[in-house]
Amino acid sequence: MCANENIIVANLTTSANIFHLMRRQVTWDFRKPAVVFSPKSLLRHPGVVSPMKEFTSGKFREVIGDDFVTNKNVTKVLFCSGKVYFDLLEEQKKKKRKDVAVVRVEQIYPWPQKQIDAIVKKYNNPKLVWVQEEPKNMGAWSFVKTRIDMDIDIVGRKFSASPATGYSKVHKEEQVALVTKAFEI
16 A cells, blocks of 8 residues: 555664654644554563664664674675564574675665665675565565565565464474575575
């Protein structure tokens, strides 16, 4: 239902970005709806906490780059949105993977192509991968693949008629496999 920049669609991962998105909505001279897909559980995640400086001197960031890696070593960029970022970050740090950058796309629509281009340009011809928790026929992938003007692969759950397995144990196993595959692909 997104077209002609009629709405804002976001999946936020920092408390400062939530604040700045809401602040931006109020300060604009015009009104348009903002749809935020961040789950409530993410609001309680310790990694979402932002330093006070980001609230007072920061601004809304459509895309958040990776501060863990150095530009010269990166051979792959994992783009993601929302909660899956924290699983990817945990794996990246646990395995000390300085060759893989994990980049958060905080605003899905309007698609932030300029910011994505700027991040990809920092690295030397990296492999690009979109990672999502949802099955490949759901989530943001079907939208992303029509917007991104680069060669990009997908890592997500297999095609499914249901968004979830219904079993916590199976979900956790699938999540571990998904994160592992993102770094191996």
